[in-house]
Amino acid sequence: MELRTIRYALAVAETLHFGRASEQSLVSQPALSRQVKALEVELGVALFDRTSRRVQLTAAGSQFVPLARKALQMLDVAAEQARESARGQVGALRLGFVATAAIDVLPRILSLHRAQRPKVSISLIECTTGDQIEALQAGLLDVGLGRDLPPIAGLDVSVLRTEAIMVAVPATHPLAAVVSVHVDDLVGEPIVRLPPGMARRADVLLAQVSGLAISRASAVTAEQQANQYMTLLALVAAGTGVALVPQPVTRLRHDGVHYVRLEHADATSSLTLATRADDRSPIVRDFRTMLLGSDLARSAETG
Template identity: 40%
Template structure:
């Protein structure tokens, strides 16, 4: 049995006339009649009663018509889906977001992708540190990461999409919160709330580098993994923090943000994905994210942690 036999039979069964069915199928009537008889012989069932005046479905033919229609509809749907998949319009995709990008970018990215690719099953994972995203990209649980470079893995492609300054996050009641800007050196005696150390957070290292440049190293440090927890601790008066400017999107009563005066330290945000992955959906989403976020620029090749 071939799909064309099903299409021939459905055309004749719906038209109940070989001539009209042949016109619909853009073929001559004799070959169509021959194909239907051959089809019935192969099935061992009579599907159509023929006379000089009319064509009628048998009971078996009526049952077969419904099943044949369902099969052809399923095949047509599969063909459409295959075409859409090849164009990167359907499929599944998982995106990880670093802490600060969770609050600034996750809503916009999700809104754009759901509007433009409604048939894509999208999974988003926020508050992921760079090492966890790299692991996810390696093992396939993530397809795209929005993370803080550098990433030293030859199996991943990393594109810088934006650079942002560091800012101060302070309790609202802190004396320096009244200032338009804060000098980092004025925070030397403050307890610091930071992201994790031990090479788990690029921002942690950038903050320590910035403090070192103005002559101190924070002595009283509390480490937290999630940006929301970090800002909540600040709002509770447990310390101060230096964070990427995008953290300002996370508004928690009791915490305020101020620019850092005379400090040029910045951190980068990058798109990361498996190098050479040909998935058309992945490539389509990466191109769309570049239009939304900017870039691409290659990450720096030197070994510092920026």
């Protein structure tokens, strides 16, 4: 039973006229008549009563037509969903993200994605960059929004945007009165930081601060650790020390904290987009293409 033949029969049922049905179906009337007759033979019933003056549905035809029409509609829906799936426009995506992405970029990603791919649902998982690597490799995540992720075998890693690293200082600190500072200005300052590995570029800069202190025979910089940026800022506001933070953190307004630009060639942090290199999911490919082609993929301005 061919779909084309069923469509011919439905055209006849709609028009109750073989001539008009053939015009509507863009096929000659004899060919359409033969196809409908062949369908009736295959079904073993007459669908139409034909006379020289009129065409009517038989009782069997009255049963067949609405069900056949519904079946074709469902097939059309199935075909469109299959095409949308192949284009990555329907389905589900598991997205891991670091906390700093949630401050600025993530809400904009979700808004853009909802507008362009309303039939793709996103499951959000907040996790560190290191945890994202493990989850991607284990197949537990589809996409990771991490920070300063280096090239890793088996992963496709792209820089989504580059952001400045700022210095968070207590509002009453002398450095709060300047526009910018250099790394050597931080020598001897107590430091508040995230655990090593959670902010890779800040780790590098802080290592330089420690190196300068040692070379100058200065006291090694005292350090306090915080697991989250809000805690880190609270410690800075309390006068515990200064901290290096990516630019989006400056949006977390905190009384008692002032942000100063860090003048250094390496004072930038990259928000990276990572997927498995062997992932052929149309949804994942489409998501990567959408993000990397959007205005989110740019350098963030300092503020």
